[in-house]
Amino acid sequence: MTYIEEICESVLSRIKPTDEERSKLAALAGRIIRKIDSLGSERGYDIKGILVGSSARGTWISGGHDLDIFIMFPPHLDRKHLEEKGLEVAKAVSLDAQSSEERYAEHPYIHAVFDGYEVDLVPAFSVDSASGIKSAVDRTPFHNSYVIFRIKGIEDEILLLKQFMKGIGVYGSELKTHGFSGYLVELLIIYYGSFIKTLVAACSWKKGEIIDPENHGTVVFDDPMTMVDPTDPARNVAAALSLDNMCIFIDRACEFLEKPSESYFIHALAGVLDDNEFVGILGKRGTSLVGVIFDTPDVVEDVLYPQMHKFEDSVCSMLERYDFRVYNSSVWAGDKAVVLLELESAGLPAVRKHTGPFVSNTSHAKKFKSKYEESDTFSNVYIRNGKYMVELPRKYTSSKKLIESEIMNCGLGKHVGMSIARRYSVLENEELLGLTDDDYRRFLRKFFEK
Amino acid sequence: MTYIEEICESVLSRIKPTDEERSKLAALAGRIIRKIDSLGSERGYDIKGILVGSSARGTWISGGHDLDIFIMFPPHLDRKHLEEKGLEVAKAVSLDAQSSEERYAEHPYIHAVFDGYEVDLVPAFSVDSASGIKSAVDRTPFHNSYVIFRIKGIEDEILLLKQFMKGIGVYGSELKTHGFSGYLVELLIIYYGSFIKTLVAACSWKKGEIIDPENHGTVVFDDPMTMVDPTDPARNVAAALSLDNMCIFIDRACEFLEKPSESYFIHALAGVLDDNEFVGILGKRGTSLVGVIFDTPDVVEDVLYPQMHKFEDSVCSMLERYDFRVYNSSVWAGDKAVVLLELESAGLPAVRKHTGPFVSNTSHAKKFKSKYEESDTFSNVYIRNGKYMVELPRKYTSSKKLIESEIMNCGLGKHVGMSIARRYSVLENEELLGLTDDDYRRFLRKFFEK
Numbered sequence: 001m002t003y004i005e006e007i008c009e010s011v012l013s014r015i016k017p018t019d020e021e022r023s024k025l026a027a028l029a030g031r032i033i034r035k036i037d038s039l040g041s042e043r044g045y046d047i048k049g050i051l052v053g054s055s056a057r058g059t060w061i062s063g064g065h066d067l068d069i070f071i072m073f074p075p076h077l078d079r080k081h082l083e084e085k086g087l088e089v090a091k092a093v094s095l096d097a098q099s100s101e102e103r104y105a106e107h108p109y110i111h112a113v114f115d116g117y118e119v120d121l122v123p124a125f126s127v128d129s130a131s132g133i134k135s136a137v138d139r140t141p142f143h144n145s146y147v148i149f150r151i152k153g154i155e156d157e158i159l160l161l162k163q164f165m166k167g168i169g170v171y172g173s174e175l176k177t178h179g180f181s182g183y184l185v186e187l188l189i190i191y192y193g194s195f196i197k198t199l200v201a202a203c204s205w206k207k208g209e210i211i212d213p214e215n216h217g218t219v220v221f222d223d224p225m226t227m228v229d230p231t232d233p234a235r236n237v238a239a240a241l242s243l244d245n246m247c248i249f250i251d252r253a254c255e256f257l258e259k260p261s262e263s264y265f266i267h268a269l270a271g272v273l274d275d276n277e278f279v280g281i282l283g284k285r286g287t288s289l290v291g292v293i294f295d296t297p298d299v300v301e302d303v304l305y306p307q308m309h310k311f312e313d314s315v316c317s318m319l320e321r322y323d324f325r326v327y328n329s330s331v332w333a334g335d336k337a338v339v340l341l342e343l344e345s346a347g348l349p350a351v352r353k354h355t356g357p358f359v360s361n362t363s364h365a366k367k368f369k370s371k372y373e374e375s376d377t378f379s380n381v382y383i384r385n386g387k388y389m390v391e392l393p394r395k396y397t398s399s400k401k402l403i404e405s406e407i408m409n410c411g412l413g414k415h416v417g418m419s420i421a422r423r424y425s426v427l428e429n430e431e432l433l434g435l436t437d438d439d440y441r442r443f444l445r446k447f448f449e450k
Numbered sequence: 451m452t453y454i455e456e457i458c459e460s461v462l463s464r465i466k467p468t469d470e471e472r473s474k475l476a477a478l479a480g481r482i483i484r485k486i487d488s489l490g491s492e493r494g495y496d497i498k499g500i501l502v503g504s505s506a507r508g509t510w511i512s513g514g515h516d517l518d519i520f521i522m523f524p525p526h527l528d529r530k531h532l533e534e535k536g537l538e539v540a541k542a543v544s545l546d547a548q549s550s551e552e553r554y555a556e557h558p559y560i561h562a563v564f565d566g567y568e569v570d571l572v573p574a575f576s577v578d579s580a581s582g583i584k585s586a587v588d589r590t591p592f593h594n595s596y597v598i599f600r601i602k603g604i605e606d607e608i609l610l611l612k613q614f615m616k617g618i619g620v621y622g623s624e625l626k627t628h629g630f631s632g633y634l635v636e637l638l639i640i641y642y643g644s645f646i647k648t649l650v651a652a653c654s655w656k657k658g659e660i661i662d663p664e665n666h667g668t669v670v671f672d673d674p675m676t677m678v679d680p681t682d683p684a685r686n687v688a689a690a691l692s693l694d695n696m697c698i699f700i701d702r703a704c705e706f707l708e709k710p711s712e713s714y715f716i717h718a719l720a721g722v723l724d725d726n727e728f729v730g731i732l733g734k735r736g737t738s739l740v741g742v743i744f745d746t747p748d749v750v751e752d753v754l755y756p757q758m759h760k761f762e763d764s765v766c767s768m769l770e771r772y773d774f775r776v777y778n779s780s781v782w783a784g785d786k787a788v789v790l791l792e793l794e795s796a797g798l799p800a801v802r803k804h805t806g807p808f809v810s811n812t813s814h815a816k817k818f819k820s821k822y823e824e825s826d827t828f829s830n831v832y833i834r835n836g837k838y839m840v841e842l843p844r845k846y847t848s849s850k851k852l853i854e855s856e857i858m859n860c861g862l863g864k865h866v867g868m869s870i871a872r873r874y875s876v877l878e879n880e881e882l883l884g885l886t887d888d889d890y891r892r893f894l895r896k897f898f899e900k
Binding site for chain 1: 653654656657674693694697698700701704734735736737777794795798799800801803808809810811828829830831832833834835836839841847898899900
C-alpha cells in the first residue's frame with residue numbers, strides 16, 4: 001500500500017458512515033417518506049416523498065445528521081398552491097418532530113429535528129426534465145437520479161474528496177463560503193474516476209477551466225471554473241465557486257500529491273486571539289484597524305453574507321476614493337456583525353492636490369481658476385504637466401470621520417442597511433477588543449495570519 | 451489710447467534703453483571689437499570681432515549690462531586650434547578689464563567685466579551656413595543676421611514681450627528656467643508682428659504647436675512647442691521650453707488680454723518665509739518635509755540644474771517605489787544645494803503586502819512558497835485574486851532611512867554625485883530651518899504657496 005493509500009484508508013475509517021449509522025438514517029428517512037405519502041392519500045393530494053442529497057447517495061460524512069426530503073407535487077399546480085399545500089404537508093409531517101421552523105429559500109420549507117437529525121422538508125415540482133423546472137429546488141431530484149447510478153462503488157472517493165475540501169476550507173457552495181458543492185464533488189469524481197485522479201487533474205487546472213461531462217454545454221460562463229450540469233446544458237454547477245477557493249484547491253492538491261499528509265483532511269481552527277496578542281501584533285504591523293460594528297440582522301447566511309461583502313467592498317472603495325489605503329478587509333458575523341479594515345494609516349494630511357483641466361482659454365479652465373482663486377486653499381492655482389492644479393483642504397483627514405459621515409451612502413443591502421440605520425459604531429484598534437466571542441477572536445487571528 | 455496701449459507705453463518708459471545708454475554700450479562694444487581686430491593683425495590671425503545678441507539688435511532691457519562679442523575664426527581651423535588661439539586673444543582683450551575669468555560652455559570662453567558691463571568673449575567659427583556649424587555657438591551670428599534686418603521698427607514689441615515673460619517668470623532658456631530664449635522672443639514678434647498679436651495667438655496655442663516662419667522644417671520634434679529655426683531647418687529654437695512654462699505663458703497671455711494690468715510685467719519675488727510661518731504652514735498641511743542638503747558643486751547653472759533635477763526625479767521615484775507618496779518636490783541652490791520633498795507621511799507601517807505568481811504547479815510558484823514559508827513574515831502565504839500573496843516586513847519604514855541607505859543608488863549627475871559622496875545630510879521638518887539664506891526662504895514660501 002502506498003503512503004497516499006494508507007492516508008486515505010485512515011481518513012475513510014474516520015469519515016465513512018457505519019452500517020448502524022446507515023440503517024438508522026434509512027429507517028428515519030423511510031418513516032418520514034411513508035408519512036408524506038400517507039398524508040397525501042388522506043388529503044387527496046397527488047404527492048410523493050423522496051430522499052435526495054448525500055444521504056440518498058450514501059455520500060455523507062459520518063456524523064453528519066442531515067436529511068433532505070422533497071415533497072414532490074405535480075407540475076401543473078400553480079406556485080402559490082404548491083407553497084400552501086407544501087407547507088401544510090411539511091408541517092403535518094413535523095408534528096412529531098422534536099422541533100421545527102419555517103425557513104425560506106426560493107420558497108418556504110420546513111426545517112425540523114427528528115431524533116437528533118436535521119431534516120429539511122422541501123416542497124418541489126415533479127417536472128419532466130431539468131430544463132423545465134419551475135423553481136431552483138426542482139432541479140435536485142434530477143441531480144439525484146444522474147448521480148445515484150454513476151457513483152455505485154466509488155462512494156469512498158467522494159467521501160475522500162469532500163473531506164479533503166472540508167479540511168482545506170473550500171467545501172460548501174453557500175454564499176458565506178463560495179466553495180465546492182456536494183453535487184460538484186460528485187460530478188468531479190464521476191468525471192475523473194477517483195479522488196487521486198481528481199487531484200492530479202486539478203493540479204493542471206487553469207482559470208476558466210471547463211468540464212462538460214455530457215458534452216452538451218450551450219452557454220459560455222465568465223466564472224473561474226465551469227462544470228456544465230449534466231442535467232441542464234445551460235447551467236454551471238460551479239457558479240458559486242470563487243477564484244480563490246478554486247486556487248486554494250489547486251494549490252493544496254499539488255502540495256498533497258507532492259508531500260501527502262493526513263493533515264489536509266483536518267480543518268484546523270485558528271486559535272483564539274487574546275488581548276495581549278492583538279496589541280502585540282498590531283503594534284508590530286504599525287497599521288491602523290477600523291471596524292464597523294452593528295447588530296447582525298436576523299436573516300439566513302445566504303442573505304447576510306452577500307450584504308456584508310457588498311458593504312465591505314463599498315467601504316473599501318470609498319476609503320480608497322478618499323486616499324486611505326486599505327491593506328486588508330474582512331467580515332465576521334455572530335450576534336454582532338463586523339466589517340474590519342486594516343489601513344496604512346487612519347489619518348491623512350489636511351492638504352490634498354486637486355487636478356483641474358488642461359491649460360487653455362476655455363470657460364471650463366476659467367471656471368476652475370476663478371473658483372479656487374476665491375476659496376480657502378493651501379496654494380495658489382498653479383500649472384503642472386500642462387494642467388491647472390491647486391492644493392485644497394482634504395474633506396476627511398480621519399477614516400473614522402469619513403465612515404461616520406458617509407456610511408449611509410455606501411452600498412448597503414436591505415437588512416444590513418436597516419441594522420446600520422438603527423445603530424452602529426466605528427471602533428479603532430484596541431476598541432475592537434470589546435467583542436470577546438471565541439469565533440470572533442479566531443477570525444481576528446486569521447485576519448492577521450491568513 | 452486703449453488701456454493696453456497705456457500699459458505698454460508705461461512699461462516701455464521703464465525698460466527701453468535711453469540714447470545715452472545706447473551710445474555708451476555702442477562705444478564699449480566698438481572699443482572691444484577694434485581691439486580684437488587689431489590683435490588679429492598684430493599676431494597674423496585671420497579673425498574678426500562681431501557684436502551679437504540683444505545688444506547688437508537694440509533689444510536689451512534697459513539696465514541690462516551684458517555684451518556678447520564673438521571672435522570669428524576661419525572655418526578650416528581645427529577645433530583645438532580655435533580653443534587655444536581663441537582663448538589667447540580673449541585673454542589679451544581682457545587685460546584692461548576690471549576682472550575676467552575662463553568659463554566653459556561647449557568650448558572655453560572668457561567672461562570679463564569692462565566699465566561695469568558683463569562681456570562674454572566667445573571664439574567661434576565663421577562658417578558659410580548655419581547647417582554647416584562646427585560648434586553650437588557658431589549658429590549665433592546667423593541668428594543675428596536673420597533677426598537684425600527683420601526687427602527694424604518693431605524693437606519695442608520685442609522689449610514688451612521679453613519684459614512680459616520676465617514678469618511671469620518664463621524668460622530665459624537656461625536649464626534652470628526652461629523658458630523662452632531671447633532669439634525665440636524675437637522670432638515670435640517677427641512672425642506674429644507685434645506683442646499683442648503674439649499674446650492673442652498664444653492664447654490659442656496647443657501642446658505640440660508648430661511655427662515654421664521659413665516653411666522649411668525637416669524634423670518633427672516631440673517638444674511641447676516647435677519654432678523651426680529660420681537659419682536651420684533641422685533645429686527647434688524652442689527645444690528648451692518646458693510644457694509648464696509654455697502653459698504659464700498661454701495662461702497669462704489670455705488673462706492679460708481679458709484683464710490687462712502692468713503687474714504682469716513686474717516679477718514679484720516671493721516673500722521671505724520666517725521660522726514661525728514655516729512651522730505654522732507645515733502644521734496646517736499635516737505633511738512631512740524631507741530635504742537632502744549638500745554643498746553646491748562649483749559648476750555653472752546649466753550643468754548644475756540638470757543634475758539637481760535628475761537627482762530630484764530619482765529620489766522621488768525611489769520614494770514612490772518604496773510606497774512613500776510624494777506630494778511636492780523642488781530644488782534650490784545657493785551655497786548649499788537642497789532637494790526638498792513633501793511627503794504624505796515620513797513613515798510607513800512595518801508590514802507590506804507582497805504579490806507572488808499566479809497559483810499553479812510551476813517551479814516559480816513553488817519557489818515563492820518555499821521561500822516565504824521559511825522566512826520571517828507577518829502572514830502565511832495565502833491566495834488572493836488567484837495569486838500567491840504574503841505580508842512581509844517593509845525594508846524601510848522611514849523615508850529618511852531609505853534615502854540615507856540608498857542615496858548612492860540614485861541617479862546622480864557627476865558633480866552632484868561627487869558632492870554628495872563627500873557629505874550630505876537628510877533633514878526633516880523644522881531641521882530644514884537651519885538655512886537662513888533669504889533666497890532659500892523665498893524658495894520655501896513658493897514651495898508651499900506655488
